[in-house]
Amino acid sequence: MTARILIIEDEFLVALDMQVGLEDAGYEVIGVGDDWKSAMRLAERAPTIALVDINLCDGATGPSIGAWLGKEIGCTVIFVTANPRQIDVPIPGALGVMIKPADSRQVVEAVDFALAARDGGPTPTPPAGLTLLSH
Template sequence: MSARILIIEDEFLVALDMQVGLEDAGHEVVGVGDDWTSAMQLARLNPSVALVDVNLCDGATGPSIGAWLGQEIGCTVIFVTANPRQIDKPIPGALGIMIKPVDSRQVVEAVEFAVAARIGQTTPTPPPCLMLLNA
């Protein structure tokens, strides 16, 4: 099942690797942003899943962006970060955290788990690369 994915990542090569891997797996990447402003603009494209880094061009805004995307847009958020300790409180709509470095295969596995979770068809365990929040 394909999904509409939003990538919020300020490292160009990391974002490109995610985008190529997801598109190769049949998902639609609706956009790539690197800060609050671009996230707000791209959210108009109705993503179902967002991959969000914590530290972006405008600072450590990822948790706030993730909360906004989860609450206001209703998409499932997966944080992809080298700084998981910065996610220090529950965030509505956030499914889990992937710790960088990650490869495109892991990103696809996590997104496909998120899509299944959105429609109530989760597998018994998440992929090893995804740490569930609030689990």
């Protein structure tokens, strides 16, 4: 079974670039949302990995969305943001932070890494551009 990827990003072109890159790499993107409400609706599709921006169209709700997805849905969260300092507390299910702009290759490598970490086996070195969060 392929990983099911959820993208929560309010910048259309950024979200589209991530979606196309992931689909080209063989991943299933189950949806793209831009706020808390759309994240909750799309989470019903059981994502494996969520790529979540911090500052969305309804404010700085990304950390709350990520915590909810990690705790309630059980998916692994990678934050994708231009301001990683906004993640200042441990967030359940959050693996790391990618700094925008991130090209589609970096996004795919981060998802590959997240899946390896999620499987519980030995994980490779984190890819360039992904900073792991300490829990």
